Amino acid sequence: xxxxxxxxxxxxxxxxxxxxxxxxxxxxAAEWQQLTDLLVSSxxxxxxxxxxxxxxxxxxxxxxxxxxxxxxxxICSAHEEDAxxxxxxxxxxxxKNLLRSRFKGSMRGRTMYVVPFSxxxxxxxxxxxxxxxxxxxxxVLNMHIMTRVSIExxxxxxxxxxxxxxxxxxxxxxxxxxxxxxxDTTWPCNVEKYIAHFPETxxxxxxxxxxxGNALLGKKCMSLRIGSALGRKQGWLxxxxxxxxxxxxxxxxxxxxxxxxxxxxxxxLAMLRPTLPxxxxxxxxxxxxxxxxxxxxxxxxxxxxxxxxxxxxGTGIKTNPVAVETMKANTLFTNVALTExxxxxxxxxxxxxxxxxxxxxxxxxxxxxxxxxxxxxxxFTVSLSQCPTIDPAWDSPEGVPLDAxxxxxxxxxxxxxxxxxxxxxxxxFMGATISSEQTAAAEGIVGALRRDPFAMLxxxxxxxxxxxxxxxxxxxxxxxxxxxxxxxxxxxRKDANGKFLWPGFGENARVxxxxxxxxxxxxxxxxxxxxxxxxxxxxxxxxxxxxxxxLSEIFKIDTAAWSQEADLTEAYFAKFGDRLPAAMSxxxxxxxxxxxxxxxxxxxxxx
Ligand code: OXD
Ligand code: MN
Numbered sequence: 345x346x347x348x349x350x351x352x353x354x355x356x357x358x359x360x361x362x363x364x365x366x367x368x369x370x371x372x373a374a375e376w377q378q379l380t381d382l383l384v385s386s387x388x389x390x391x392x393x394x395x396x397x398x399x400x401x402x403x404x405x406x407x408x409x410x411x412x413x414x415x416x417x418x419i420c421s422a423h424e425e426d427a428x429x430x431x432x433x434x435x436x437x438x439x440k441n442l443l444r445s446r447f448k449g450s451m452r453g454r455t456m457y458v459v460p461f462s463x464x465x466x467x468x469x470x471x472x473x474x475x476x477x478x479x480x481x482x483x484v485l486n487m488h489i490m491t492r493v494s495i496e497x498x499x500x501x502x503x504x505x506x507x508x509x510x511x512x513x514x515x516x517x518x519x520x521x522x523x524x525x526x527x528d529t530t531w532p533c534n535v536e537k538y539i540a541h542f543p544e545t546x547x548x549x550x551x552x553x554x555x556x557g558n559a560l561l562g563k564k565c566m567s568l569r570i571g572s573a574l575g576r577k578q579g580w581l582x583x584x585x586x587x588x589x590x591x592x593x594x595x596x597x598x599x600x601x602x603x604x605x606x607x608x609x610x611x612x613l614a615m616l617r618p619t620l621p622x623x624x625x626x627x628x629x630x631x632x633x634x635x636x637x638x639x640x641x642x643x644x645x646x647x648x649x650x651x652x653x654x655x656x657x658g659t660g661i662k663t664n665p666v667a668v669e670t671m672k673a674n675t676l677f678t679n680v681a682l683t684e685x686x687x688x689x690x691x692x693x694x695x696x697x698x699x700x701x702x703x704x705x706x707x708x709x710x711x712x713x714x715x716x717x718x719x720x721x722x723x724f725t726v727s728l729s730q731c732p733t734i735d736p737a738w739d740s741p742e743g744v745p746l747d748a749x750x751x752x753x754x755x756x757x758x759x760x761x762x763x764x765x766x767x768x769x770x771x772x773f774m775g776a777t778i779s780s781e782q783t784a785a786a787e788g789i790v791g792a793l794r795r796d797p798f799a800m801l802x803x804x805x806x807x808x809x810x811x812x813x814x815x816x817x818x819x820x821x822x823x824x825x826x827x828x829x830x831x832x833x834x835x836x837r838k839d840a841n842g843k844f845l846w847p848g849f850g851e852n853a854r855v856x857x858x859x860x861x862x863x864x865x866x867x868x869x870x871x872x873x874x875x876x877x878x879x880x881x882x883x884x885x886x887x888x889x890x891x892x893x894x895l896s897e898i899f900k901i902d903t904a905a906w907s908q909e910a911d912l913t914e915a916y917f918a919k920f921g922d923r924l925p926a927a928m929s930x931x932x933x934x935x936x937x938x939x940x941x942x943x944x945x946x947x948x949x950x951x
Contacts, residue, residue: 350475350501353509354458357477361513362449363456369484371461371493379481387530388482389676393686398673402688403482404706405555405679406531411721412557412564414802417539419569421806426543428807429919430797439540443549446515446538450551453518453525454479459487460497463567463634463648468741470634470646472574473497474508476561480532483512483559485676489651489725491562508570510548510561541565543573543805555678556653556723567632567648568803576806576814579821580636584799586614587629587647589735589744590860593622598860601633601645601828602750603799605780609835609848611654615666615733618853620884625853626735627666627728628744630654635746641823646743649728656680656690656722663692663849666733667724676725679704681717690718747863752833753796754780758909759834760899761846761883762855763875764862768819770875771830773931776812777913778832795916809923816927831859832875837898845898847888854884872901873938903939910936 358366369375380401383389389401419427420436427433457478464471475497476487487493501507515534519525537552548565550558557564571582585601592598604610614630629647638644652670656677659667671677680690682702689698701717703709709717728738737744751774753759765771779793795801797808804811819827833855835848858878861867869876877899885895913932917924 350498350507353475354477357447357511358456360444361447361451361456361479362517363451363454363479365455367455367457368495369457369459369493370495371488376485376488379485383481383485386528390682392677392688396685396687397675400671400673400675400677402680402682403676403678404531404704406529406533407705408535409531409533409553409555410679410719411555412802413537413539413553416537416552417802418541419805420540420542421544425923426807426810428804428809428923430801430804430808434540436542436544439538439542440549443538443540443551446536446551447511447513447549449521450513450515450517451479452520455481457481457484459484459493460495461487461491461493461562462497462500463491463562463571464646465739465741466492466494466496466500468646468743470580470636470644470743471741472508472566472571472648473500473505474510474562474566476510476512478512478559480512480514480554480559482554486560486653486725487562489676489727490560490649490653492650506546508546508548508566510550510566512550512559512561513552514554514559515552539565541569541805543570546570546574560653563632563649563653564803567634568800569805571634571648571805572800572803572811573805575634576810579818580634581815581818583633583635584631584803585629585633585749586610586631587633587645587744588614588616589626589628589737590856591624591626592857592860592864596860596864598747598863599628599645599744600748600750600856600859601635601746602752602833603775603778604752605754605778605796605799605801607655608752608754608780611652611659611667612664612849613852615664615670615731616853616856617666617733617850618856619850620853620857623853623857625733625856627731627733628735628738629728637818637821638745640826641821642826643746643818643822643828644743645746647728647738651725651727652731653723653725656693656724657716657718657720658692659690659724660692661694666731668693670731671724671726672730674727674730677723678725679719679722680724681709690722691716746828748859749828749830750833750859751775751778751798751830752835753778754836755834756781756836756838756842758902758905759832759837760874760877760901761835761837762831762833762858763872763877764859764869765830765832765875768822768827768830769816769927770931770934772812772815772819773928773935774830774832774875775815776928777916793912807920807923809920809925812928813923813925816925829863839894839897845890845894847890851888854888858883873903873906873941874901874935906939907936910939
């Protein structure tokens with residue numbers, strides 16, 4: 345496409361949506377100033393006390409628009425089987441016809457913003473460009489932080505770069521077709537929501553929500569759903585992974601990407617302050633990694649985002665001091681509580697709630713009410729550049745060479761604290777079988793496994809079976825000695841009384857230390873039925889109140905329970921029919937054979 349086609353797309357969209365004005369955005373400080381002033385005067389943003397939280401704002405959403413809407417998220421490929429059994433599918437023409445009727449006049453009385461953005465440093469060969477059209481100035485401000493908004497993107501497009509058209513409307517026009525006015529609200533949105541992706545033509549159409557991943561289209565929509573489909577065509581991987589650099593006391597550095605389902609402490613790991621002397625962790629990304637093979641047959645990773653859109657509750661001075669420091673200034677908060685002196689608070693920021701809070705709905709908070717002051721999915725949006733542990737490579741066009749990939753779920757049973765895959769294919773099997781026990785009845789049967797392969801369940805833009813095959817293919821294209829090693833971790837194993845066996849948080853650095861020592865060939869591992877485990881004594885537990893019994897419990901492999909798990913995996917894999925790679929069935933059979941052969945937990949030294 346050429347720059348002309350951008351203009352054409354903008355003109356056609358304006359004809360359809362009928363805004364009263366079009367503004368071409370440039371991502372400048374002046375634009376930030378103008379839009380924050382506008383939203384403070386309209387009541388959408390509250391300016392926080394500049395002495396306590398300079399250049400920072402609080403937004404309160406409509407109580408019905410507080411999270412991603414997975415059941416309203418669609419993958420619109422020509423054939424249903426190309427979306428696969430884990431996605432909501434709609435025919436692309438059917439969806440576009442329906443959406444055209446919703447977008448018709450949807451911006452009447454509002455301003456349409458055209459936001460050119462880059463995912464990844466603009467000059468990076470791994471960067472991809474997009475243009476978001478939105479009628480939400482709140483979205484524009486968030487895009488300023490989360491992506492690189494710049495008019496340079498137009499130059500790249502003129503020079504021939506591909507780009508993703510990303511159309512967004514909150515679906516709340518201020519006039520109907522007869523000119524009858526509807527009053528505006530501080531959080532316009534529509535009860536009907538559609539987050540539609542067209543992976544074959546790389547387009548996004550999002551309607552009805554102003555919140556987070558539904559509306560900041562560079563994030564889940566482009567960087568994961570469209571990104572994964574682009575990556576498949578172009579030979580790279582778009583992943584729901586944090587990215588960190590770990591440096592040993594001897595100064596040896598390793599780059600690690602890690603996939604965790606939502607709400608498994610990803611931001612905390614991305615900003616880990618190790619409890620072990622001499623070890624350092626620096627942050628490159630907390631949510632998404634784009635990973636591509638380089639000319640040395642090695643994988644290189646970039647964080648396509650430029651900001652954190654982190655969950656506030658549980659992010660505390662004790663649990664994540666780095667995040668708390670990061671959001672000292674220049675931060676947008678959404679749905680947290682407001683303090684008397686014009687600052688913000690949420691559950692877990694401090695042990696005690698300050699007096700006289702205003703809750704996320706704008707009402708005086710009654711601590712006795714049993715209701716939280718901040719919404720459980722309330723967020724902070726802040727630039728990566730403000731993170732005290734940021735690694736300089738976060739902004740480097742070349743990205744970083746990847747040494748290890750971690751897969752984690754939230755498992756009370758079966759899965760040990762850490763286990764290393766035997767090889768790439770086994771590692772892909774580990775990723776494909778990530779799951780968590782459901783903890784709330786709302787999610788289904790409590791204790792049943794929720795499968796979340798590669799932590800990509802809501803984010804894979806095509807058939808998940810094809811996605812596993814793509815991972816296998818990418819591995820085959822790498823030099824064997826340069827392939828990242830793959831590990832599975834689980835911070836959440838519990839004992840028979842339901843108590844966590846591992847302290848977690850900063851102590852997870854002990855597991856990272858063992859992984860780094862494996863990468864450096866300093867320690868051996870023991871072969872077990874499910875992969876290679878640390879040899880007793882190699883995992884540093886000095887100073888931890890953990891008994892030898894607890895330690896053996898945390899690594900216990902129960903053959904009967906694993907056989908049952910293998911049966912569940914077989915049933916899950918059957919959903920993918922002939923899209924299931926043969927290598928995944930082979931790995932499952934290997935697991936079954938190992939369980940019979942070793943009795944599960946007998947450990948021999950493997951390497
Ligand atoms: C997120 C998520 O918001 O994964 O990052 O849900
Ligand atoms: Mn995420």
